Amino acid sequence: MNHPPKTMRAVALSGHGGLDKLEFHADWPAPVCGEGEVLIRISACGLNNTDVNTRTGWYSKSVTNATGEGEGEAGDAAWGSAPIKFPRIQGADVVGVVAAVGGGVDKNLGGRRVMVDAWLRDWNDPQNLNKTGYLGSERDGGYAEWLSVDARNVHTVDSTLSDAELATFATSGVTAENMLNRAAVTTGDAVLIPGASGGVGSALIQLANRRGARAIAMCGADKAEAVRAIGAAAVLPRAPGDLQAALSGAGFATVTVVADVVGGALFPQLLSALSRGGRYTCAGAIAGPMVELDLRTCYLHDLTLSGATVPPPGAFADLVRYIERGEIKPLLAAAYPLEKLRDAQQAFMEKGHVGNIVVTMK
Numbered sequence: 001m002n003h004p005p006k007t008m009r010a011v012a013l014s015g016h017g018g019l020d021k022l023e024f025h026a027d028w029p030a031p032v033c034g035e036g037e038v039l040i041r042i043s044a045c046g047l048n049n050t051d052v053n054t055r056t057g058w059y060s061k062s063v064t065n066a067t068g069e070g071e072g073e074a075g076d077a078a079w080g081s082a083p084i085k086f087p088r089i090q091g092a093d094v095v096g097v098v099a100a101v102g103g104g105v106d107k108n109l110g111g112r113r114v115m116v117d118a119w120l121r122d123w124n125d126p127q128n129l130n131k132t133g134y135l136g137s138e139r140d141g142g143y144a145e146w147l148s149v150d151a152r153n154v155h156t157v158d159s160t161l162s163d164a165e166l167a168t169f170a171t172s173g174v175t176a177e178n179m180l181n182r183a184a185v186t187t188g189d190a191v192l193i194p195g196a197s198g199g200v201g202s203a204l205i206q207l208a209n210r211r212g213a214r215a216i217a218m219c220g221a222d223k224a225e226a227v228r229a230i231g232a233a234a235v236l237p238r239a240p241g242d243l244q245a246a247l248s249g250a251g252f253a254t255v256t257v258v259a260d261v262v263g264g265a266l267f268p269q270l271l272s273a274l275s276r277g278g279r280y281t282c283a284g285a286i287a288g289p290m291v292e293l294d295l296r297t298c299y300l301h302d303l304t305l306s307g308a309t310v311p312p313p314g315a316f317a318d319l320v321r322y323i324e325r326g327e328i329k330p331l332l333a334a335a336y337p338l339e340k341l342r343d344a345q346q347a348f349m350e351k352g353h354v355g356n357i358v359v360t361m362k
């Protein structure tokens, strides 16, 4: 069917809390296609920690522990400045086919296979990073059969990869590319990557390599072989007692860049691993947001620290080009049917996987 029914299968988040807040519905109201929008028949949608962080309220400043352990209910429990409106269909990494186009949209988009850039922008002021939202957070996302979204968020993709494979890329890939841009990573850089087995970390390895940099990965021992196969020049333990010694043992006296999504207790050692003038860029704190910073390490070594969340417009189009050219490969760890989103998220939180987990709609 190419035209949406009045209702659809969807998983709606009913509020902050446990996995039971993810409620499957067989007859959720289907979206309609507005002016300037497209209607997408979704085939797959990738999971992300932001789903978990939003559900548990981890973004609240009142929460100071690792992802998955926080339970904030405060008004600041969203990633952005406004509280989440419930019920909300989460899911950012949407892949599907355009089934209908709204007024003012190029009709040639109809029938095309697309990936969706999850960054919602004010298209009258697209460079303004303050005027942004995220699909599945400020607007209903992809844990459903149908999605309506601004046509400018939609990118056609020409690839032999499966829909589930394509659904592994969006959030991780664009975040990793944004981090590497923020740290100006280029040929010859040695980039240390904690959390390298995960979605962002595995994308960082591949995207650093395509720039001619060397990736030094940190991950759990059971994932070391898989992480090396992604293209890491060296693989270190996720929590080496002495990071400096582990780096030296792998042939790296220092690194020029740290691209971090882990944070937590590791942070002081990560910063100390940087050479003079080194760059630390951060897009996550899965092991904990509260870290110990010795400012002397920062200023005496002329370090630059950057945060990376909202990429400028254009980053997603770059990512799609890399995918189409085969410069970045998918790492699909598992696919679950939409109805099993709770099981999928449970597995995602257990972190036994390498790459990413997706749900599929058929």
Ligand SMILES: NC(=O)c1ccc[n+]([C@@H]2O[C@H](COP(=O)([O-])OP(=O)(O)OC[C@H]3O[C@@H](n4cnc5c(N)ncnc54)[C@H](OP(=O)(O)O)[C@@H]3O)[C@@H](O)[C@H]2O)c1
Binding pocket: 048, 049, 050, 053, 066, 067, 171, 172, 175, 194, 195, 196, 197, 198, 199, 200, 201, 218, 219, 220, 223, 238, 261, 262, 264, 283, 284, 285, 286, 287, 288, 308, 309, 310, 348, 351, 353, 355, 356
């Ligand atoms: N700012 C943004 O826009 C943005 C975008 C995407 C993600 N993020 C954030 O970045 C972080 C990583 O995202 P991701 O998608 O790459 O995550 P992921 O796929 O879940 O991978 C994270 C990896 O970190 C490692 N890790 C190390 N210490 C950990 C700990 N204490 N608890 C759990 N995992 C730990 C684990 O690998 P090992 O077992 O191998 O150590 C895990 O597989 C999350 O906090 C996420 O919210 C932010």
